[in-house]
Amino acid sequence: xxxxxxxxxxxxxxxxxxxxxxxxxxxxxxxxxxxxxxxxxxxxxxxxxxxxxxxxxxxxxxxxxxxxxxxxxxxxxxxxxxxxxxxxxxxxxxxxxxxxxxxxxxxxxxxxxxxxxxxxxxxxxxxxxxxxxxxxxxxxxxxxxxxxxxxxxxxxxxxxxxxxxxxxxxxxxxxxxxxxxxxxxxxxxxxxxxxxxxxxxxxxxxxxxxxxxxxxxxxxxxxxxxxxxxxxxxxxxxxxxxxxxxxxxxxxxxxxxxxxxxxxxxxxxxxxxxxxxxxxxxxxxxxxxxxxxxxxxxxxxxxxxxxxxxxxxxxxxxxxxxxxxxxxxxxxxxxxxxxxxxx
Numbered sequence: 001x002x003x004x005x006x007x008x009x010x011x012x013x014x015x016x017x018x019x020x021x022x023x024x025x026x027x028x029x030x031x032x033x034x035x036x037x038x039x040x041x042x043x044x045x046x047x048x049x050x051x052x053x054x055x056x057x058x059x060x061x062x063x064x065x066x067x068x069x070x071x072x073x074x075x076x077x078x079x080x081x082x083x084x085x086x087x088x089x090x091x092x093x094x095x096x097x098x099x100x101x102x103x104x105x106x107x108x109x110x111x112x113x114x115x116x117x118x119x120x121x122x123x124x125x126x127x128x129x130x131x132x133x134x135x136x137x138x139x140x141x142x143x144x145x146x147x148x149x150x151x152x153x154x155x156x157x158x159x160x161x162x163x164x165x166x167x168x169x170x171x172x173x174x175x176x177x178x179x180x181x182x183x184x185x186x187x188x189x190x191x192x193x194x195x196x197x198x199x200x201x202x203x204x205x206x207x208x209x210x211x212x213x214x215x216x217x218x219x220x221x222x223x224x225x226x227x228x229x230x231x232x233x234x235x236x237x238x239x240x241x242x243x244x245x246x247x248x249x250x251x252x253x254x255x256x257x258x259x260x261x262x263x264x265x266x267x268x269x270x271x272x273x274x275x276x277x278x279x280x281x282x283x284x285x286x287x288x289x290x291x292x293x294x295x296x297x298x299x300x301x302x303x304x305x306x307x308x309x310x311x312x313x314x315x316x317x318x319x320x321x322x323x324x325x326x327x328x329x330x331x332x333x334x335x336x337x338x339x340x341x342x343x
Contacts, residue, residue, distance in 0.1 A: 048185070048188060
């Protein structure tokens with residue numbers, strides 16, 4: 001892991017694993033489960049059951065008769081081997097060396113996988129439509145999951161080579177989704193069938209689910225923000241009136257981004273608050289929310305076809321002039337902003 005080339009290869013391999021969609025390799029995943037039990041010093045589970053999604057798994061586990069699965073063995077199968085591997089790495093590399101390894105490997109995958117895990121957990125609880133006691137039970141079950149492919153950040157940083165204590169966990173992660181280890185039974189999930197993200201790695205899709213599992217459990221999102229499924233269909237027929245009528249401030253922002261600030265301003269008959277040599281300052285008043293303030297600037301360098309491109313810069317609500325807004329984007333005051341040439 002000290003070698004930059006090896007770190008890059010590991011990061012890319014586990015990045016692909018975390019984002020993989022499509023049917024699980026059930027034979028490989030079940031072999032990995034049984035190996036993980038053996039590496040933990042446990043007898044193999046009597047059965048491996050499959051669920052089409054984390055939601056289906058939680059429902060299956062919640063409905064299982066008390067004691068039928070055996071005691072939970074997540075600590076032995078996952079937590080203890082991880083702790084031992086981390087301690088070994090600390091001893092071998094030292095604190096600074098371990099930090100360097102983490103920064104070169106797992107840290108680069110952490111934010112993307114962790115946000116996805118949190119969103120799936122929240123989506124499962126929301127979908128259950130159960131009373132508070134049942135939802136509390138579901139949350140505990142979700143925290144008991146071994147995250148399979150979404151444990152990629154940690155597995156990227158650890159030694160998962162053949163013969164090691166984490167070999168079985170890595171095999172499951174490379175072949176399937178989340179799973180739950182119990183003494184007599186392991187429950188393993190299929191991977192998603194669809195995953196759509198933006199450049200920043202956030203769940204994002206305007207014409208369907210951003211994340212979907214084979215049983216229909218799905219999450220809808222626009223640039224990382226959870227949205228109802230029906231809301232996305234509305235985006236195709238937006239009007240300024242519909243945007244203004246939306247009570248939910250977060251959904252209204254999504255509508256504005258999708259519709260386009262420039263189009264909204266033009267069709268609303270808006271008048272700029274201020275104009276100067278840098279551009280025009282616009283304000284969109286939003287009920288129950290801070291106003292959206294934008295500076296319209298024209299690129300002084302023509303495009304290859306001779307046209308000049310217009311840009312819209314969102315600036316703080318208290319901005320008073322276009323120059324002040326443009327200066328703010330450079331971290332300067334209006335007085336300090338004196339460009340030799342604007343681009």
